[in-house]
Amino acid sequence: MNGSQKGEWLTDFPGHASVKSLLLKACVSGRLPQSLLFVGPPGVGKFATALSLARFLLCGARGCGVCATCRAVASLSHADLKVVIPTPKEDSEPEAPERYGTFIAEKAKNPYFMPAFKKQPSISIDTIRGVSAWLSYTPASSCERIAIIVDAHMMGTEAQNAFLKTLEEPPESARIIMTTSNPYDLLPTILSRVERFQFGFLTESEIVEYLSKKSESSIAELRLLARLADGSMARALEMLDEEKRRLRNEFVTAFQYLFEPNELRLINWIGEQEKFPLDEFLSVMLSLAHDLLLLCLGADESKVNNIDQLSMIRMLSGRVNVESVQRLIGAIEKASRALQSHPHYALLILSLHQAYSAKDSYNH
Ligand SMILES: [Zn+2]
Secondary structure: OOHHHOOHHHOOOOOOHHHHHHHHHHHHOOOOOOEEEEEOOOOOOHHHHHHHHHHHHHOOOOOOOOOHHHHHHHOOOOOOEEEEOOEOOOOOOOOHHHHHHHHHHHHHHOOOOOOOOOOOOEEOHHHHHHHHHHHHOOOOOOOOEEEEEOOHHHEOHHHHHHHHHHHHOOOOOEEEEEEEOOHHHOOHHHHOOOEEEEOOOOOHHHHHHHHHHHOOOOHHHHHHHHHHHOOOHHHHHHHOOHHHHHHHHHHHHHHHHOOOOOOHHHHHHHHHOOOOOHHHHHHHHHHHHHHHHHHHOOOOHHHOOOHHHHHHHHHHHOOOOHHHHHHHHHHHHHHHHHHHHOOOHHHHHHHHHHHHHOOHHHHO
């Protein structure tokens, strides 16, 4: 063993020190389980860690990062590595196979990338049968074959049942790494066959440090992004995008209009907008409303996530009452749940104004 390289393969992505140290010990002692489950919030680096682990296992030099094997793993093109991501059912989306390729390419460029689908994605039983068969072949060029199943909870019951046998008795040279943010959607029989590793949120400084290698933005700006990302690197990276930031500023304006006595400015605002992603809009609304509620409840201002909007939130907190803000938060959460049913977006936004002002209208 080359001591100088010890653990280097897991330091390319930030955070999760305890998980990494467990993995490192298991690898070094040769006791890494064949079936692993990485559990934790979305966008914190479960897949990035799986990829880093795969690099170590497939590279002959402990995941050196420079050899052809390591490069092939990083670009998700290694013959002994298979990455499965959930996609919408093919019958309803004929272009799904090409899109799958596009998403894999994105995931190779940015391991934190989370594809967004209009329709509910899933991992089909056919895909799982394919993975099981693939794992049973002799490795092409390494000593093992590794399947990474992203968001394993997107396997339906049928697919999960079809995977049980492989998890129970994996082929000798097979390794299965599954990631999930929702282990409760996995069958107990799946959970009992895997070794579980628990991931937490990333800290602000872990996010800032990683972003500073990717972006020219000032440390103050990156700190704001890290704060807004709420422990998720995927969200922070998304917000590095100029367009996303412009949209957020637009949404901040709309948020203030929610507290106006009538809907006029909100209606004008909606009229001026190009079509935008409603889920983004609602997540900005929720984040700002949470900050507002915190200040209304007398929390310390350092707890505010939208630090660049502190003066606006402080000003609003002196004007609104706790019940109205709670009602608004309830309405935003309800609207988020209703997104799947393709609501009319102007009506949905106006419903937030109505939720907020409902009680006030007879208070005054
Ligand atoms: Zn290597």
